[in-house]
Amino acid sequence: MAARFWRTGGGRCGRLNRSPVVLAALSAVLLLAPGALRAQTPAPAEPKPAAGSTEAPGEIDPRQIQVPPPPFTEGIFPCTQCHDGKTVKVNTTRRKLTDMHDDIVLKHGPENRWCLDCHSAEHRDQLHLVDGTLIDFSRSFLLCGQCHGDKYRDWKVGVHGKRTGHWNGEKQYLLCVHCHNPHSPHFKPLKPLPPPVKPADIQAYEGGKP
Amino acid sequence: MSENPKLPVLSPSSNEPECGSRRSFIQAAGLTAVAAALTGCGNLSTEEFLQHNFRELSKDELKEIIARLEKEYAAKFGKKVTVGNTPPIPGVVFGYALDLSRCIGCRRCVYACVKENNQSRDPQIQWIRVLQMDKEEGVNIQHADPYYNPPEVPQEGHFYMPVQCHQCKNPPCVKVCPVKATWQEPDGITVVDYNWCIGCRYCMAACPYGARRFNWGEPHLPAEDLNPVTEYLGNRPRSKGVVEKCTFCIQRTRKGLYPACVEACPTGTRKFGNLLDPESEIRYVIENKRVFLFKEELNTQPKFFYFYGV
Numbered sequence: 001m002a003a004r005f006w007r008t009g010g011g012r013c014g015r016l017n018r019s020p021v022v023l024a025a026l027s028a029v030l031l032l033a034p035g036a037l038r039a040q041t042p043a044p045a046e047p048k049p050a051a052g053s054t055e056a057p058g059e060i061d062p063r064q065i066q067v068p069p070p071p072f073t074e075g076i077f078p079c080t081q082c083h084d085g086k087t088v089k090v091n092t093t094r095r096k097l098t099d100m101h102d103d104i105v106l107k108h109g110p111e112n113r114w115c116l117d118c119h120s121a122e123h124r125d126q127l128h129l130v131d132g133t134l135i136d137f138s139r140s141f142l143l144c145g146q147c148h149g150d151k152y153r154d155w156k157v158g159v160h161g162k163r164t165g166h167w168n169g170e171k172q173y174l175l176c177v178h179c180h181n182p183h184s185p186h187f188k189p190l191k192p193l194p195p196p197v198k199p200a201d202i203q204a205y206e207g208g209k210p
Numbered sequence: 211m212s213e214n215p216k217l218p219v220l221s222p223s224s225n226e227p228e229c230g231s232r233r234s235f236i237q238a239a240g241l242t243a244v245a246a247a248l249t250g251c252g253n254l255s256t257e258e259f260l261q262h263n264f265r266e267l268s269k270d271e272l273k274e275i276i277a278r279l280e281k282e283y284a285a286k287f288g289k290k291v292t293v294g295n296t297p298p299i300p301g302v303v304f305g306y307a308l309d310l311s312r313c314i315g316c317r318r319c320v321y322a323c324v325k326e327n328n329q330s331r332d333p334q335i336q337w338i339r340v341l342q343m344d345k346e347e348g349v350n351i352q353h354a355d356p357y358y359n360p361p362e363v364p365q366e367g368h369f370y371m372p373v374q375c376h377q378c379k380n381p382p383c384v385k386v387c388p389v390k391a392t393w394q395e396p397d398g399i400t401v402v403d404y405n406w407c408i409g410c411r412y413c414m415a416a417c418p419y420g421a422r423r424f425n426w427g428e429p430h431l432p433a434e435d436l437n438p439v440t441e442y443l444g445n446r447p448r449s450k451g452v453v454e455k456c457t458f459c460i461q462r463t464r465k466g467l468y469p470a471c472v473e474a475c476p477t478g479t480r481k482f483g484n485l486l487d488p489e490s491e492i493r494y495v496i497e498n499k500r501v502f503l504f505k506e507e508l509n510t511q512p513k514f515f516y517f518y519g520v
Contacts, residue, residue: 158491159309159499159519162478166466167490168302179478187477189362193317196356197334202426 067173070137077137083124090121107184109147118143118182144176151176263390264403264442275405276442283440283447287433294441296464298397304458305398305485306469307495308372309519313479315340315363315370322474323374326459327445328437330429337423337456338374338471345369349504349516374471375400375421375456376504376512383413383422392453397464398485398513399457401443409451418505419512422455458482485513 082088082100094114097104106113120128127135127143135142145152154160155176162179165171179187257278267275276293283291320338329335341354345367354371364370381400384392391406392413414422428450440446441461448454459469463482472480483490492515495501499517506512 154519157494159481159495160478162475163491164468164473167463167468167483168299168466168487174478179476187314189364190314190316190476191361192315192359192363193321195317195359196320196336196339198357202333 067138067175068178070140070175071178072137077125079119079124092116092121104183107186108182138175140182141176144182148176258405261405263406265390265393272442279442279446286447287431287436287438289433289436289438291436291438291440291446293446294439294461295443296441296461298395298399299464300396301484301486303398303485303513304377304463305483305492305496305513305515306377306458307481307492307499307501307515307517309479309481310369310371310516311518311520312477313340313370313372314477315342315358315365315368316476318474318476319372319471319480322470323456323459325435326437326462326470327457328431328440328447329423329454330425330427330431330448331435332430333425333427335423335425335429335454337421337454338372339420340370340372342368343371349502371516373419373421373504374514375458376419376510376514377456377458379511379513380509382416382418382508382510386412386416388412395443395460399460399463400455401457401460402453402455403443404446404448404452404454407452409453411453413453418508418510422453424453425450 083090094112097115101115118127120126120134123134125137127137127140129135129143130146141152141155145155151160158171158173161176162174163171176182255278257275261275262271264272272295276295279293280291283293317340320336320340323329323338324331324336327337329337339356341351341356342358342365343349343355344353347353349371358365358368377394377398377400379394379398381394384394384400387393388410389406389408391408392400392402394400409424411422411424414420414424425448429448431447436447437445439461441457441464444457444460459467459471463469468482469480472482481491481495483492485492485496487493495517496515499519501515501517503512504514504516
């Protein structure tokens with residue numbers, strides 16, 4: 001089952017439609033400004049996961065935990081906008097992408113990893129696990145958890161990752177991909193906010209005015 | 211009294227009028243003392259001067275005081291300010307855990323705290339201090355730098371250790387307060403009654419974590435930066451000459467929200483919850499991770515835990 005989605009040579013080659021509206025998505029999940037998060041309406045998962053491949057249990061909702069939609073680049077989802085099997089033909093040959101998605105630098109694990117190791121070639125709006133199970137982008141933590149089991153375990157109990165909202169009630173949780181760009185997962189350095197004023201430089205003003 | 215040059219003395223033969231004059235003398239002296247104290251203490255109102263310790267107030271007195279404070283703040287900042295008096299939640303003792311393996315020292319927590327808790331912007335007061343430490347030295351305060359300012363963090367060879375109030379179970383700051391202006395609440399938060407604090411700063415000397423801050427000058431907080439949702443024992447605006455400290459965002463956490471620093475942290479380093487709830491994140495951390503208490507040997511018994519998440 002697994003081999004169906006990856007490493008099978010399809011041999012079909014497709015010319016990519018470069019229309020600005022139809023941004024194709026071989027690898028859709030990119031970190032993005034939070035504003036765009038909510039703008040995305042996850043398209044209905046079509047087609048449905050192959051018969052017999054039930055999604056692994058999520059186990060993240062012991063106490064009403066909400067996960068925001070995945071941080072897609074604007075306009076990139078659903079992938080089937082372009083990858084509908086007609087406009088863009090499926091090409092399962094391992095290659096460097098040049099026509100489209102050439103902005104994605106894959107810096108994640110082994111050198112020979114590529115798009116279709118995680119993205120499903122047949123069901124473009126979904127991802128697949130190593131056993132071929134199809135999952136929605138909103139459940140990508142199942143995919144990450146295949147290799148990062150320790151982190152996944154901690155994430156499920158709220159230790160790895162960030163929870164916001166109520167400590168004793170409704171919480172919001174982030175997906176792995178909200179903090180780690182799946183194509184280049186190392187957490188990016190930040191500019192620190194200004195250091196505190198040294199005691200010698202603190203001036204006390206009467207009435208709050210200089 | 212004026213016609214009698216002698217001091218009034220109590221004699222067995224004292225009659226009623228003499229007793230009365232003595233009483234009036236003491237009353238007059240008392241009022242004079244109050245008046246002198248009022249002028250000596252700057253612009254304190256009589257109500258403020260005569261206000262009791264928070265823990266001795268009746269419900270009605272507290273209601274009056276809160277109404278007065280809300281009026282004062284509204285006049286000062288030109289907008290509506292609410293001063294809450296949210297009681298502790300029964301069965302809750304707050305605990306905090308911070309993942310040293312994940313903090314990158316970006317100081318987002320420091321500024322989120324300042325914004326939430328109405329600290330003075332000038333002179334600057336911050337309740338959280340992030341220390342840049344040498345990896346080779348480990349947790350060694352002698353190698354801590356709070357003033358680091360590289361273009362990007364984390365810096366190679368360093369780790370970052372934010373320090374704030376540890377909400378000790380055995381708080382030395384509470385023990386030394388000569389007027390009982392600071393105490394530990396039933397949910398484990400050590401609070402300050404800013405109207406009762408006399409500014410002696412004994413608590414600051416006693417705190418081994420350097421977690422308390424003193425308003426050396428009149429706090430300057432622009433009205434547009436004021437967080438109008440405040441708590442009497444928490445983030446209401448302070449005045450010159452009082453000590454303040456982290457309260458685990460009492461105005462948020464007693465309503466079930468996470469503290470502002472937890473919400474602000476971009477790396478999810480900060481964990482918060484109820485120590486008495488075996489299902490809480492904080493309990494999971496304590497039971498499953500490598501946890502250490504800062505200056506544990508002082509027996510302060512902090513409810514603030516550092517851990518290594520990896």
